[in-house]
Amino acid sequence: MSQEKSWYTLLTKSRFENVVFNDIQKKSIEVFLPKIKKRSQRKDRKLMIDVPLFPGYLFVNITLDPVTHLSVVKTTGAVRLLGYSSGPVPVPSAHIESLKIVTGTGLDVVSGTINTLQKGERVLVVRGPFSGVKGEFLRHKGKDRVIIKIETLGQFAGVEIDREDLEILPAILS
Structure with a gap:
């Protein structure tokens, strides 16, 4: 050591x-x-x-x-x-x-991953009322908002969520 x-x-x-x-x-x-x-x-x-x-x-x-x-x-x-x-x-x-x-410096610093969401990418909701739900990224909707598709009981629904409430799922977990 x-x-x-x-x-x-x-x-x-x-x-x-x-x-x-x-x-x-x-x-x-x-x-x-x-x-x-x-x-x-x-x-x-x-x-x-x-x-x-x-x-x-x-x-x-x-x-x-x-x-x-x-x-x-x-x-x-x-x-x-x-x-x-x-x-x-x-x-x-x-x-x-x-x-x-x-x-x-006191200047604005933006952090996060360089990877931006691509249509069809599997995501996991990590915060908010849908926390724990897996979905599929559909599209961006304004600043820091996205639409994801979730499946429940064989039906699909699109929900609007803050981008920072999502994590990209590694291919092995999706």
Whole structure:
């Protein structure tokens, strides 16, 4: 195990990024949670809120000695350091510095996958009243809205959903 500090990606429970960030900071461990400003999804408000750039992930600068490693992964809401069976994989410091510069500018930052939805692509609804439902992408409808086709009881229905409430299903799961 390396005794030199390196940055590692820490996977957290869903929506626990801030809790984990604060608890790790209290342990005097260097931690970085890149955030961006985004319009609130609540219908009754038009606020800009800070949200994690990479939901479910933050970065810690640690040595991989057993005490520090255990201290990080035993934090409430922490899941594991990303890596392989041989151990966690460090993130180059240059990448962290770039993220700090990008998120520190105050300019609009758009995140997400480069992959755009293609007609016929299988999707999973991850939030909202249709959460857990699998469907097929039909078309875009305005900014950040899409129409998907879902099958229920042998019938098809098209529903309009926020784009961010969908995840593309890997071919193996669709």
